Every structure is written in C-alpha cells, then in structure tokens.
Amino acid sequence: MRIAHVSTFDSFIRANHVLATSLLPHQVTSRHHVMLVRDGQVTREQILGILGEEPASVLSMEETFSEVMEGGYDWIILSAENTSCRRFFDLLSKHQAAARPRVATIYPGILFRHHVDGLSARMPADLVILNSSNDQRLYRRLLEAVGGSSDNSFNLGPVTALGAKTKPAEGRNKVVFFDQPSVPRTVGEKAYIFRELLKLADRHPELEFCVKLRVTPRQMTLHKGGQDALGVFEACNASASGRRLTLVDGSSRDVIANACLCLSVSSTALIEAIAFGCPAAAITDFGIDEEYGVSFFLGSGITRSFSALDPYDPPVVNPEWIADNLGEPNLRIPCLMEELVRAGNAPAENVAVFPAYGSREFFEHACAEHGLRRALERHYRKPKGSRLRKFSKFLKNRIRFLG
Structure with missing residues (x-):
C-alpha cells in the first residue's frame, strides 16, 4: 500500500511522521508532502528536525494536490488545520477521475477549541481518524445532525501516543x-x-x-x-x-x-x-x-x-x-490497516463538501461576496479592524510586562 502523508504546520508534520512510522511494519510505503498554506509556515530546519533525512516534497496546496493525485497513491493521510482541510476537500470535490486515492484525516493533538468545527471540516474524507471514543460519539451525533448517510469514522486514539511504552519514573529528578x-x-x-x-x-x-x-x-x-x-x-x-x-x-x-x-x-x-x-x-x-x-x-x-x-x-x-480519551492506539494499528484495505477496495465515491460545510446556498452567497478562498477561510466571520485590535492588545500586554 502506498500512502502520501500530507501535512501543513510542524505539529501536523510530526503527527503524520509518528503514524507513518507505526504503519511501516505493515507493508506500507510512505512519502511525506509538506503543503504550504501560509508565508513563514514552517522552516527547513523544523522539517529536517522532524523527518530527518526522509525525502519530503514542499509545495503549495495546489501543487501538492496535483502531485498526490497523480502519484499513484492508494491513500492520502491529511494532517492539517481546519481551514486547510476545507480548501483541500473543495479541490477534491472538483477532481474528476475514474480512480483516485482515498483520503483519511488525523489530528495532531487533543481537541478543546472549535471541536465540532474541526470534525465538520474533516467530514468529506473517506475516513475520519479520531482520537477517542468520546470524539467518535460526538462525530456520530454531528453526522446525524447534517443527515450524513454513512459513518466514515475510525477511533484510533491519539496519534501522538503511538509507539509509547510505559516506563517507571523512579530514579528521575x-x-x-x-x-x-x-x-x-x-x-x-x-x-x-x-x-x-x-x-x-x-x-x-x-x-x-x-x-x-x-x-x-x-x-x-x-x-x-x-x-x-x-x-x-x-x-x-x-x-x-x-x-x-x-x-x-x-x-x-x-x-x-x-x-x-x-x-x-x-x-x-x-x-x-x-x-x-x-x-x-x-x-x-x-x-x-x-x-x-x-x-x-x-x-x-x-x-x-x-x-x-x-x-x-x-x-x-x-x-x-x-x-x-486515550484508549490503546498501539493495539488499534492492525485494525486501522484492515479499515484502510476495506475502504480502499470499495468503489470511490464523489467527495461532497455539503452539508458538512453548511448549505450550498449560503456558500455560494459567501463566495459571491468574498471569493472562494476567503469563503472557505470564513473571512466573513471576522469583524472589520479585528487584526488592528489584536495588535493593539499585544502591544499593551508587552508594555505592561516590560514597564
């Protein structure tokens, strides 16, 4: 099985690297793709510090998308923040191909802010890999709320806990x-x-x-x-x-x-x-x-x-x-491999971003007002002058601390 591990920021690259390492013993060939979505997103030193000498492609989102679609992969493991997930699945929804790689999503860590928003951003995936049974219960309620036809979730446990072996803490100071x-x-x-x-x-x-x-x-x-x-x-x-x-x-x-x-x-x-x-x-x-x-x-x-x-x-x-909230992710890796094989053998379905991303009517309205990318990034929710207010608050905090 050939897998493309597509990631954005440093913690997302690290999570995909941990998962790739855990999948290696299961006859999996992996390659990392760093998807650039923001200026100054990640440094070369950070990438090398995480991946070492492993070859990695570092391209824009559109270039990465084309590369992984044409790269002969069976699966894409997408490790990205909510906005990049929405942009990636919008591209995938417009991709017409008789055969395409399946797409699974993972999280780089625990979830506490924008929990439901993160789940909905990943909903168009063929497989949504989740951190816990709690997350899976919430995801299934979300599927029911938007009228999802099938459960595409898999409870692995936190990816960052993969490979962990319990060691006593005695003798450390x-x-x-x-x-x-x-x-x-x-x-x-x-x-x-x-x-x-x-x-x-x-x-x-x-x-x-x-x-x-x-x-x-x-x-x-x-x-x-x-x-x-x-x-x-x-x-x-x-x-x-x-x-x-x-x-x-x-x-x-x-x-x-x-x-x-x-x-x-x-x-x-x-x-x-x-x-x-x-x-x-x-x-x-x-x-x-x-x-x-x-x-x-x-x-x-x-x-x-x-x-x-x-x-x-x-x-x-x-x-x-x-x-x-944690489970046994190491014991779940063989089950994940079985799910990747099962889902990979099923006929590929067209990717739909609605109703996961709201109604088509409102999205078209937002696109007309703000353009496609800004609509996917939800700029319409940001009040005018919000960046200036944030910068002003930052300066006040610095002055208060230094003065």
Missing part, C-alpha cells in the same frame, strides 16, 4: 513544564507560570525544574505568540533571587523519558506523558475552560493548581478517563 504557543495568551500569564515554577524549585532543591519551550524565536507554528516565551523565561530567571529554571531541548518524548513529573496547562505532551507512564498535571490556575483547554482533562484526576502540586505525591490518572 526532573520536573518539566511544557510551554504552549497561545496557552496562556498573555505575557503576564506566562511570567506567572515561570515565577510559580521558581517557587517550586526553591521548595525542592533536590529536584531540577525545567521548561520545554514549544517554539524558539526562529521557529514557526500554527498558533502565533509562542516566540515571546523565551524572552519572558529569561527575564523571570534573571530576576529570581534563588534557584534558576533550566531550558530543555529535544523531542517531547526524549524529554518525558527523563522526567519524574510533567506539567502543562493543556499541552498534548500530557497525553504523551500518560501514555509513557510518567506522572502529569494540568495546571488550573487560569481557570478551567475550553479557551485554554484544561476542560479536556475534566474527570482525569490530574488537574492541579501550582499551590497544590507535590512532586512526591503526583496525580493518578483515572482509568475510566483513559479508556474514553
């Missing part, structure tokens, strides 16, 4: 906080995190407290804003009167392998830590809501405030929550 680009959003909130970590470091001098930044100033990611974290980290460290925090580099898996406790607000790294058997905690100091994603961990047993954290009494994950 690193407590690692995993930063996120836009969670929390403001410089002041990020500074709060680093200062609380410094307090913990002072209380536990026998442990090493580390920070894993999501991006550095020269790296790019889907969610903007993470490049500020390094400056905030350095400022907080420089003003500390006691111990200092340490920056750690490398893949999240390598970092988790050396940690005795993993912390974050809502990073997918917490899921990886759980899969690897490392204690983890989702920080609740900013509240529990969908905006910052801590709501995903409701019922998990790992939600904690900084003041309640005890590295020697770490949270214990609720096994029922694991069953609903």
